[in-house]
Amino acid sequence: MSFDPHPPIHQPPLEVAPETFLIRSAQPAFGAPLSVNLNSLVIRGAEPVIVDTGTVANRDHWLDDVFSLVDATDVRWIVISHDDDDHTGNLAEAMERCPDATLVVNWAATERMGASFGLPPGRLRWLDHGESLDVGDRVLRALRPPVYDSPTTRGIFDPTTRVYWASDAFATPMPGAPVDAVDELPAPMWAEGFALFHHHALAPWLALVDETRYAAEVANLRALRAEVIVAAHTPVIRGGSVAQAIDHLAALPSTVPPPHPDQQALTAILANTVPA
Ligand SMILES: [Fe+2]
Numbered sequence: 001m002s003f004d005p006h007p008p009i010h011q012p013p014l015e016v017a018p019e020t021f022l023i024r025s026a027q028p029a030f031g032a033p034l035s036v037n038l039n040s041l042v043i044r045g046a047e048p049v050i051v052d053t054g055t056v057a058n059r060d061h062w063l064d065d066v067f068s069l070v071d072a073t074d075v076r077w078i079v080i081s082h083d084d085d086d087h088t089g090n091l092a093e094a095m096e097r098c099p100d101a102t103l104v105v106n107w108a109a110t111e112r113m114g115a116s117f118g119l120p121p122g123r124l125r126w127l128d129h130g131e132s133l134d135v136g137d138r139v140l141r142a143l144r145p146p147v148y149d150s151p152t153t154r155g156i157f158d159p160t161t162r163v164y165w166a167s168d169a170f171a172t173p174m175p176g177a178p179v180d181a182v183d184e185l186p187a188p189m190w191a192e193g194f195a196l197f198h199h200h201a202l203a204p205w206l207a208l209v210d211e212t213r214y215a216a217e218v219a220n221l222r223a224l225r226a227e228v229i230v231a232a233h234t235p236v237i238r239g240g241s242v243a244q245a246i247d248h249l250a251a252l253p254s255t256v257p258p259p260h261p262d263q264q265a266l267t268a269i270l271a272n273t274v275p276a
């Protein structure tokens with residue numbers, strides 16, 4: 001038996017900084033008039049970089065979008081921010097199409113992905129939190145965001161554009177019709193959706209953290225002075241929204257999230273959507 005995923009909503013690539021493109025799709029939410037981004041990133045520098053590889057459901061658009069921006073034979077680095085399948089959905093295809101690309105992961109990702117992928121040892125580069133990656137015309141920094149759902153997670157900061165790729169952090173739902181930037185979300189929707197996603201879909205341990213140590217992690221992120229924050233599951237965050245987004249992140253340990261849908265909600269959804 002197989003189930004087809006909902007077809008993703010295609011959003012064309014968005015240039016978020018010079019030669020830096022967000023590769024986008026949006027997944028319709030289950031039983032709600034909402035959608036969720038499933039993004040990745042292309043940095044078209046001297047040694048082109050792909051950061052995360054989208055989903056299987058969006059494979060055709062993902063491959064078209066990425067390789068309309070960069071020639072596959074030019075790609076030198078494929079960075080996987082962590083080992084979840086919405087970040088590795090087209091990794092094997094990308095590695096095959098980009099013969100000169102090195103796969104940037106870390107020890108834990110190599111171990112955790114080994115059962116699903118035949119990772120080529122000679123094409124691996126391990127990059128840990130706090131370390132740097134020289135990609136020719138810039139030196140990327142790996143910085144783990146304060147919130148994540150896998151121990152392999154590393155964000156990527158490009159000091160030349162001040163763009164920070166935050167992996168899963170800053171996740172938030174959008175209306176059913178996707179938007180480009182968080183500025184287009186009604187403020188209460190952003191705040192509530194942000195709390196819902198982080199507490200219930202990303203990091204249920206947020207309620208357990210030492211708030212002082214968590215605040216130090218958030219302060220490190222704020223100190224980056226990122227001008228644009230992009231991530232897999234949020235519209236673009238830039239301008240005044242950067243500080244607001246980091247404030248939302250800082251508040252999470254003491255934020256009470258809205259309840260997540262339960263079996264009663266599922267029953268109601270099925271009653272409305274599945275013919276008897
Ligand atoms: Fe994840």
Ligand SMILES: [Fe+2]
Pocket residue numbers: 084086087167168232233
């Ligand atoms: Fe994700």
